[in-house]
Amino acid sequence: MNAYSVDHIHDDHHDHGPPPGLMRWVTTTNHKDIGTLYLWFSLIMFFIGGFMALIIRTELFQPGLQIVDPHFFNQMTTMHALVMIFGVVMPAFVGLANWMLPMMVGAPDMALPRMNNWSFWILPFGFAMMLSTLFMEGGGPASGWTIYPPLVLQTGDALPFLIFSIHILGVSSIMGAINIVATIMNMRAPGMTYMKMPLFVWTWFITAYLLIAVMPVLAGAVTMLLTDKFFGTSFFDAAGGGDPVMFQHIFWFFGHPEVYILILPAFGIVSEIIPTFSRKKLFGYSSMVYATASIAFLSFIVWAHHMFTVGMPLAGALFFMFTTMLIAVPTGVKVFNWVSTMWRGAMTFETPMLFAIGFVIMFTIGGFSGLMLAMTPIDFQYHDTYFVVAHFHYVLVPGAIFAIIAGVYYWIPKWTGNMYDEKLGKAHFWLSTIFVNVLFFPMHFVGLAGMPRRIPDYAVQFTDFNQIATIGAFGFGFAQILLLVVVIKCIRGGAKATDQVWEGAHGLEWSVASPAPYHTFSPQPVVK
Amino acid sequence: MRRFKQFHLIVIPVAMFGFGYLMVPIYDIFCDITGLNGKTSSISQAELDVLETDQDRRVRVEFISALNQGAQWNFYPEVKSMKVTPGKSYTTTYTATNRLDQSMVGQAVPSVAPAQAATYFNKTECFCFVQQSFDPHESRQMPLVFVVDPELPDDINTLTLSYTFFDVNSRIN
Numbered sequence: 247m248n249a250y251s252v253d254h255i256h257d258d259h260h261d262h263g264p265p266p267g268l269m270r271w272v273t274t275t276n277h278k279d280i281g282t283l284y285l286w287f288s289l290i291m292f293f294i295g296g297f298m299a300l301i302i303r304t305e306l307f308q309p310g311l312q313i314v315d316p317h318f319f320n321q322m323t324t325m326h327a328l329v330m331i332f333g334v335v336m337p338a339f340v341g342l343a344n345w346m347l348p349m350m351v352g353a354p355d356m357a358l359p360r361m362n363n364w365s366f367w368i369l370p371f372g373f374a375m376m377l378s379t380l381f382m383e384g385g386g387p388a389s390g391w392t393i394y395p396p397l398v399l400q401t402g403d404a405l406p407f408l409i410f411s412i413h414i415l416g417v418s419s420i421m422g423a424i425n426i427v428a429t430i431m432n433m434r435a436p437g438m439t440y441m442k443m444p445l446f447v448w449t450w451f452i453t454a455y456l457l458i459a460v461m462p463v464l465a466g467a468v469t470m471l472l473t474d475k476f477f478g479t480s481f482f483d484a485a486g487g488g489d490p491v492m493f494q495h496i497f498w499f500f501g502h503p504e505v506y507i508l509i510l511p512a513f514g515i516v517s518e519i520i521p522t523f524s525r526k527k528l529f530g531y532s533s534m535v536y537a538t539a540s541i542a543f544l545s546f547i548v549w550a551h552h553m554f555t556v557g558m559p560l561a562g563a564l565f566f567m568f569t570t571m572l573i574a575v576p577t578g579v580k581v582f583n584w585v586s587t588m589w590r591g592a593m594t595f596e597t598p599m600l601f602a603i604g605f606v607i608m609f610t611i612g613g614f615s616g617l618m619l620a621m622t623p624i625d626f627q628y629h630d631t632y633f634v635v636a637h638f639h640y641v642l643v644p645g646a647i648f649a650i651i652a653g654v655y656y657w658i659p660k661w662t663g664n665m666y667d668e669k670l671g672k673a674h675f676w677l678s679t680i681f682v683n684v685l686f687f688p689m690h691f692v693g694l695a696g697m698p699r700r701i702p703d704y705a706v707q708f709t710d711f712n713q714i715a716t717i718g719a720f721g722f723g724f725a726q727i728l729l730l731v732v733v734i735k736c737i738r739g740g741a742k743a744t745d746q747v748w749e750g751a752h753g754l755e756w757s758v759a760s761p762a763p764y765h766t767f768s769p770q771p772v773v774k
Numbered sequence: 775m776r777r778f779k780q781f782h783l784i785v786i787p788v789a790m791f792g793f794g795y796l797m798v799p800i801y802d803i804f805c806d807i808t809g810l811n812g813k814t815s816s817i818s819q820a821e822l823d824v825l826e827t828d829q830d831r832r833v834r835v836e837f838i839s840a841l842n843q844g845a846q847w848n849f850y851p852e853v854k855s856m857k858v859t860p861g862k863s864y865t866t867t868y869t870a871t872n873r874l875d876q877s878m879v880g881q882a883v884p885s886v887a888p889a890q891a892a893t894y895f896n897k898t899e900c901f902c903f904v905q906q907s908f909d910p911h912e913s914r915q916m917p918l919v920f921v922v923d924p925e926l927p928d929d930i931n932t933l934t935l936s937y938t939f940f941d942v943n944s945r946i947n
Contacts, residue, residue, distance in 0.1 A: 420787050424780075424783045424784070424787075427780060427783055428780055428783065431779075431780055432779070432780075455786075458783060458786050458787050458790070459786055459787075459790050460790065461787070462787045462788070462790040462791035462793075462794065463790055463791070463793065463794040463797075464794075465791055465794070466791050466792075466793075466794025466795055467794060470794075470795075470798075481798060484842075484883045484938065484940065485842065485881050485883060485940030485941075485942050486881075486942075487883075489801070489805070492797070492798065492801045495797065495801060496794055496797050499794075499797065557889055559808060559889065559890060
């Protein structure tokens with residue numbers, strides 16, 4: 247409480263806190279407000295996307311067609327992916343960055359606060375437009391989130407809305423990324439050199455560059471789809487001399503770095519949490535930074551491993567196979583460093599730490615199935631099966647989502663000033679961990695046995711594993727209501743958090759009061 | 775407030791948007807060199823005259839045809855396959871029939887498998903070079919003159935040439 251009153255004396259000639267009422271949230275340029283908006287938006291979208299996933303799993307509970315028609319099933323697989331990628335994981339990371347990044351580098355706010363407001367507020371409109379396509383003539387997009395032509399060009403009225411909403415989401419994340427880079431480059435406290443920055447800042451710094459480099463490529467690709475459909479161009483139309491395979495190249499040139507956009511900030515969060523609860527410094531700080539940068543670089547030269555089966559000369563297949571497997575090296579360095587940080591640490595297992603350890607173990611499972619898929623001849627067998635679905639859900643759900651949840655538990659006492667309910671948090675962790683494995687592990691087996699993805703029906707021999715997966719899906723889905731309960735309870739009250747919150751926590755964000763005052767670091771701190 | 779100095783943050787997105795489009799010609803050139811997308815090469819008569827023939831070798835060329843998206847045509851090759859000598863030029867035809875009561879315009883798009891062979895399959899004359907217009911119920915034989923390059927790798931003994939016939943009426947109107 248001491249630091250809070252000190253801050254108050256410093257600031258009371260210009261700090262009048264947030265204005266009251268709803269307009270506070272519409273007009274805000276405060277990084278903490280915008281972070282909160284992003285996080286709530288992400289949580290709402292998480293439940294919308296999760297509801298779509300449950301429709302998919304309900305349909306797949308039994309072979310044959312049960313509750314939805316195949317076209318709607320395909321709309322659900324497509325929208326579930328778009329919502330979860332662009333509406334949940336990316337905004338959640340941007341929200342955490344908004345909240346924590348200025349406090350971590352000792353800045354009073356983001357570098358470009360008005361643009362920050364804009365980059366959040368165009369997001370709900372983008373998603374309103376995208377979700378509204380489900381109610382349009384011909385339904386929403388049903389071609390999978392990869393929107394491959396020529397299939398996607400058969401979408402009804404929804405196509406231009408889908409494309410413009412992707413443009414809007416792209417603009418939003420590019421602006422967010424520009425803001426983050428500008429903040430890190432210009433606003434660090436005196437003495438905060440690059441190699442002293444917390445790892446969450448470093449991973450976001452690199453992620454932001456990935457974002458500004460590849461989101462425009464996606465914008466270009468969807469613009470080509472738009473002109474192919476409505477303005478007579480033939481980028482992807484063979485009749486006019488185009489080639490649909492070219493779309494896959496352009497899309498995955500965006501798509502693979504995008505995969506790392508979805509995971510690098512998660513690496514950063516986990517690299518903050520594990521040292522805190524191991525009460526040791528992070529093992530191999532600089533190797534973590536270089537590993538992150540290497541992963542980011544490699545992500546630009548591996549894209550065609552998503553499309554081994556479209557045909558490629560042997561040299562190409564070998565190149566993409568080996569570069570893909572090379573990514574396992576820096577990723578292995580990271581996992582090694584996390585484990586080494588825990589080695590002989592005085593560890594305690596509060597909820598954020600549980601989620602972080604769960605992340606390390608289950609993300610690694612996803613990494614290994616990724617290595618299997620990297621091998622070209624094996625990929626011919628597994629391509630577009632449930633094995634792929636199991637792989638990327640392991641890296642995204644107990645990977646990215648677990649890291650985000652870990653970050654929320656870790657930082658929420660700083661946001662609200664109250665400790666969350668540890669019992670409920672732990673229950674949330676164990677239910678999530680058990681059910682996420684019940685949900686996704688059987689998918690490996692049905693995938694290896696040849697069950698194709700994105701199909702509402704399947705051969706009867708896959709029934710048992712699919713029923714297990716569906717039970718896991720409902721368990722995991724309902725367990726997430728606990729997260730909402732914990733967050734609301736924590737906002738409304740609870741044990742008061744100290745400024746440092748966690749015994750082993752180090753860094754500038756823990757030197758300000760809990761809850762963090764509306765304006766922090768107006769006189770910049772000095773890092774020694 | 776400090777002035778915004780990181781102009782590269784604006785230059786990179788704009789440049790990368792351009793790069794997305796630049797990938798179109800890059801892809802075409804890359805495929806032209808490697809034959810990756812199965813697109814065949816064309817060859818002039820002068821180039822054809824200087825090609826040596828490889829009398830000892832016979833390569834089997836298969837012809838197949840396909841229609842795109844239920845186009846209302848009949849479309850098939852005159853012969854299903856030929857044994858050819860690399861370096862010699864051959865002529866064959868495909869027949870197309872417009873089954874509709876209105877005039878139609880079609881475009882044939884070739885593809886060669888295996889893809890490594892695509893650059894060795896050369897055409898001096900092909901109905902696929904231009905769009906073909908048909909009167910109602912018109913049927914027509916369309917010629918194709920081709921030569922297989924003697925440089926064709928030894929392990930390739932069979933080439934499959936596939937033509938897909940596209941309706942391009944909507945594209946023209």
